[in-house]
Amino acid sequence: MRKQIYLALTMLVFTLVSCSEEYLENVPTDSISEAAALSSPENMELILEGLHRMMYAQTPLEGATWSRTGESHFIPSLDAIGGSIIHSSPGNGWMSADLAWNMHTNSNSTTLYNFWFQRYHFVASANSIINEIENNNYTYTEQINNILAQSYAYRAWAYWRLVTTFSKGYIIGDPSTDLGVPLLLEKGAPYESAPRGTVQDVYDQIESDINKSVTYFQNASAPDNKSQISINAAYGIKARIALSKGDWSTAAESAELARNGYPIMGESEWLSGFNTYDLSEVIWGGQVIDTETNYFASYFYYVAFAFNGSQNRSNPKLISKELYDAIPDTDYRNQAWLPLAPNTNPSASNDQGGSYLTDPNYDNEDDFWDAWSEIIETYGATTAHNTHPYMNVKFKQENPGSIDPDDVIYMRSSEMVLIEAEAKAMMNDISGAQDALDILGSARDTAFDKTAYATQNALMEQIKWQRKVELWGEGFSYHDAIRWDEAIDHTNSGASFNLYQDGFMQDRPSINDDWIFKIPQQEIDANPYITEAEQN
Template sequence: MIKLKSLIVIAVVTVISIGCTEDFLDTAPTDAISADAALSSPENMMLVLNGLHRIMYAQNPLPGGESSRSGESHFIPALDAQGGSIIHSSPGNGWMTADLQWLNHTNPNTTTVYNFWYQRYHFIASANSIINTIEEGDFAETPELNNILGQAYAYRAWAYHRLVTTFAKGYLIGNPSSDPGVPLVFSTEPPYESAPRSSVEEVYNQIETDINTSIDYLADASAPANKSHISINAAHGIKARVALSKGDWEVAATSAEAAREGYPLLSESEWLSGFNTYDLSEVIWGGRVIDSETNYFQSYFYYISPTFNGSQNRSNPKIISSELYDQIPETDYRSEAWLPLAPNTNPSASNDQGGGFESDPNYDSEDEFWNAWEEIIATYGMTSGHNTHPYMTVKFLQQNPGTIDPDDVIYMRASEMVLIEAEARAMMNDIEGAQEALAILGNARDSAFDVSEFSTQEELMEEIKFQRRVELWGEGFSFHDHIRWDEPLDHTNSGAARVLYQDGFTQDRPSENDDWIWKIPQAEINANPYITESDQN
């Protein structure tokens, strides 16, 4: 890694930012303690983990990086902008325009690739420090220590999986035994050696070892303090994601089923409540964002919520593909999460239909046009400065609309696990098993859902893909779903504007197009003697 010694010190020291209890979370300032002290006791190691829980969502500038592109708060919506799920209706204030135009991840000098790479290695370095200290030390085995080790191994598995699926060719569309993956780094002691790129297969082998070890420890661990912590259910969920991405269908199905145990699917009222709290019944893993450490104008809800009082949302309502939305049955209550007839009040809208009823094909008079806007503003609590747009999302709503107040970030839900199980069983050609899994979600969302309509593998997969695109819209999965399914990107009938999207409007399928593989940061190539320009993606 670049300046690996410094990276490890940063990882061990700067993540000591919060305490173990909710009271401490609400009151304590962000402080740092020495690396030796951080690893001196299980209690202090838990502080390191608590720092990682916060870094999952918070602003976290690294040397050479920017806080504006860090944490899942940024990368969840960014990956969906690149993958075509979240569609921008205008340039807005410029945030993420280069992401949806496919300019950021294809440039090795951008902060986007830098922060994604080094922040995940930050997680790895911190996990290494905990794992190595406990494994080499003389600590009594307790449920609390098992909890710490279980979470550390899970974080390392999660981070390596995020890296290898983003900076390497997809497992299912490449040659994993020979395709270059990412460096595997385990040392936390001098000489802090860097590492070459391991093969994709080698990285996956390590991920699987780590997540299995995590589950073993968490089986005999104390209960997680809250949903920000990685529970055994979340570890099973990470394992399910890993298995799905490599086509290990049986493991994906059984792990997904284990992950969702005890997490009932959302009711209609819960699903339409805004996805703003990890207290929702089916949230397995998420970040509780507190006032003192919020991201404000770099938060998840700033990027995606139509009610957040920031220029990104006021001038650029996010929309769903009109082609996708028009496939949602009227009997499916999820259709209420988008507004297909919202008036296009933005004169800067990229489709050239904004600013008034004259250019909006859905309205015939000025009064009708602005009355529709006023009703939306009043219903959802937006401000008078917010624009609306056809097919705009109202899936993500603030608890305190029209403000910049923070809300939680959701990383994993039971619905995702149901869909993983359904996809895995369909790919095994277990028609009955896939139908049973798919019906769990379909029946919960659509009063007229009939799973018997999907009786072949092809029919099941088409419906599963549709359900993923609707159910998990805006939750960060579309970019990697395209890679797993080897599907091209095409916004022709989506409502996206070619003038805004440029190169991101269409992209060939991942097996034929290496632009789906993110560039390695140039800073890594410059500093790592084991990686040269010839190793660049």
């Protein structure tokens, strides 16, 4: 796998530089060596640009399957596993294994393997840049500092994604003895892998990397756009890392620094569809290039009601009924889901679809189909799209009813506010947590009263609820449940047991190791340092 990763690196650079006439004058178009890819700061920047694209794109790299790669897939996948995004029907089958907990518990799963493979590609690419610069006589210019800062941030982010997914949660486990993931920090032959080590070993490296990233950013050139990692995004990654291990002070401090300069959105922005990284809150996001879109492997293919793909036409995604019904009338976020949308799909998993005769919200055919028609027209879907109660319209395409690309958002200032609030609540800083929570609560709900949450327990319940509503569909529910040690129980959510099977109810992560992703069987077979006895 290590060899495949490095081959992928050169293939990626070739793809990115193949349009450069100057480069092609000096390098054969059928072969680009790793040395050539790392031969100048400009070429290293091209590697980073490849990683920016890989964050969202389907990835035709050796060893990976294009249809299940990038955050475009894994953001909604993690929310499906975590129980946040509820599917209304089997649809075309995509993510059915995620819902039923048959994907991450199967060591031969393609999705699981691709998650592992791609994150290690980020690691390998970052290693190449870091080692090239630090082992050679480079002058540390603003450009070089930016390259190093982004490389360290990517490596920290990739290892954090891996260890929080393929190992037991830091807070609920014993990080000094729990098995982590292999730490690979070198580049070049013989491309050896490594043993798993411990969760603490991995976190030590992650924290070292993100701290170096922040340090290099202090004297770095500014990013060109939000696809590139900035110092704010690095602080955001640092806040996430600290939150996941219970380092509350660092989490609060870093989250506040991350959101500086990224004001909370108002109502019109929040309801505009989350389809561009130009929104004021977006700290880090993927600007999807029209000519390099994912189409039917895109983020909006999975989450946007009006996207013209089979995943959505028969399977609009739902919010939990319990969660939605707790949204106050004074909170404009209640407009992001439609609790009274008619259930027009005869294959709906709750067995209430296809007619006003089975839908309890309607008692005549005209009202039933008039409601459907109004939704189709309002949100720009096609006449082939079905609707369902509690369906999501939070995510809207810029060109609804098409398969056109839209941006993918990785980090927003609202998340940082909620990290700050949670961290301060966990430190029992009641007034500090109230003030942080008020930044978001007052922006979303005209009747929000921070003084209603006067204890640590009350604050944490409200913060959890705010995260579940505010960040719905943005990929946080799986890891949140691990950090909070919360079980899954879909009894009153609107999910169907027939569709969810094992995923309908799962005990809390501290006593249920099924929350931990299996190590891919391909890795165990190829890595002499990992045995079957070390499988999760």
